[in-house]
Amino acid sequence: GDSVTQMEGPVTLSEEAFLTINCTYTATGYPSLFWYVQYPGEGLQLLLKATKADDKGSNKGFEATYRKETTSFHLEKGSVQVSDSAVYFCALRVTWAAGNKLTFGGGTRVLVKP
Amino acid sequence: NAGVTQTPKFQVLKTGQSMTLQCAQDMNHNSMYWYRQDPGMGLRLIYYSASEGTTDKGEVPNGYNVSRLNKREFSLRLESAAPSQTSVYFCASSENLGGYRGQETQYFGPGTRLLVL
Numbered sequence: 024g025d026s027v028t029q030m031e032g033p034v035t036l037s038e039e040a041f042l043t044i045n046c047t048y049t050a051t052g053y054p055s056l057f058w059y060v061q062y063p064g065e066g067l068q069l070l071l072k073a074t075k076a077d078d079k080g081s082n083k084g085f086e087a088t089y090r091k092e093t094t095s096f097h098l099e100k101g102s103v104q105v106s107d108s109a110v111y112f113c114a115l116r117v118t119w120a121a122g123n124k125l126t127f128g129g130g131t132r133v134l135v136k137p
Numbered sequence: 138n139a140g141v142t143q144t145p146k147f148q149v150l151k152t153g154q155s156m157t158l159q160c161a162q163d164m165n166h167n168s169m170y171w172y173r174q175d176p177g178m179g180l181r182l183i184y185y186s187a188s189e190g191t192t193d194k195g196e197v198p199n200g201y202n203v204s205r206l207n208k209r210e211f212s213l214r215l216e217s218a219a220p221s222q223t224s225v226y227f228c229a230s231s232e233n234l235g236g237y238r239g240q241e242t243q244y245f246g247p248g249t250r251l252l253v254l
Contacts, residue, residue, distance in 0.1 A: 027179070059245075066141070066227055066245035067180070112179055124170075124195065125243060127179030 025050045029113045029128035036103055036135050044098040044131045046087075046113035054115040056080075056089050056096040057125070061110045070098075070111070108135045139163055141246035143228050149252045150218045158213040158249050160228030168231045169211035170195075170243065171203060173224040180227060186211055218253045225250050 029046045036042060048054065055074040059067040071080030076091035085100045096113060113128040144159045162169065167188045172180040182195030186205040200222060202214045211230075215222060229243040 031177075064247075066247045067229075068245070069242045072242070114179075124182050124185060125180075127181070129177050129179045 025054070025115060025117060025126045027113050027115055027126055027128035029111075029131055031129070032110075032132040034131060034133045036133070038105055038135055038137050039102045040135075042098075042100045042103045042107070042133065044111055044113075044133070046096045046098065046128060048094050048096065048113075048115050050094075050115055050117055052117035054117050056087070057114040057116070058085070058087055058096070058098050059112040059114060059127075061112065061130075063109070067112065103133075103135045105135050105137055108133060141228055141230055141244050143226075143246040143249050145249060146247070147250045147252075149254065150215075151254055152219060154218050155214070155216050156218065156251075157215075158226055158228075158251075159210070160212065160246060161210045162228075162230040162244070163209065164230060164232075164244065165208070166230035166232050166244075167208070169205065170229040170231075171201075171211070171213045172227045172229065173197065173222075174227060174248070175224050183213065183226075215251075218251075220253045223251060223253045 027048045057072045058070040060070045061067045071082040073080040073089035079088045087096050087098045110130045110132045112130045114125045116125050141162045170185040171183040174180045181197050184203040186192045189208045192203050204212045226249045228246045231241045231243045
């Protein structure tokens with residue numbers, strides 16, 4: 024079945040540090056890939072997405088490239104801020120799947136210290 | 138637009154009690170979903186409704202029932218709550234573009250935190 028594996032946290036960084044969160048996947052079809060972010064006490068928000076191989080999603084200084092050869096979608100940001108402290112979820116959806124169901128990774132908590 | 142709203146925000150139940158979690162969206166979306174979030178396990182799909190009048194089981198449906206009341210509302214019911222159902226529950230919706238499935242964004246509500254004693 025489809026699955027998503029992402030690095031366990033928590034990841035603790037200083038402000039302006041470089042952030043990478045690894046995400047790899049297995050899928051039976053041709054997935055679209057997503058990163059969602061959950062700020063404390065809130066629901067999930069879409070951060071970025073990529074729908075086919077070699078696509079790069081970007082938003083708010085975050086980037087992720089859909090790598091079909093390595094089945095990966097790693098999230099990166101060059102200079103984090105305290106406001107980036109949140110839980111980040113990698114997810115996939117196989118394009119033919121009925122109901123557009125998302126499969127999530129376990130989440131990575133990121134804490135940015137001033 | 139309020140987006141996706143959920144009630145209640147927090148609930149404590151005793152084992153065996155029943156309750157219904159409410160969800161509504163004002164984006165005219167066709168598809169709605171219920172997930173549960175447990176530490177280290179991400180979100181797991183409980184039930185979903187691809188369109189008004191249809192519901193289907195997700196990954197972890199046991200112990201739950203759902204009702205797609207109309208296009209806006211999708212409720213989740215626990216008939217006899219168990220401690221294993223202690224979790225945070227999220228409702229989500231998406232437009233469902235038919236042939237473009239897989240590319241749609243799901244929009245999430247703020248969640249309901251449920252504690253079953």
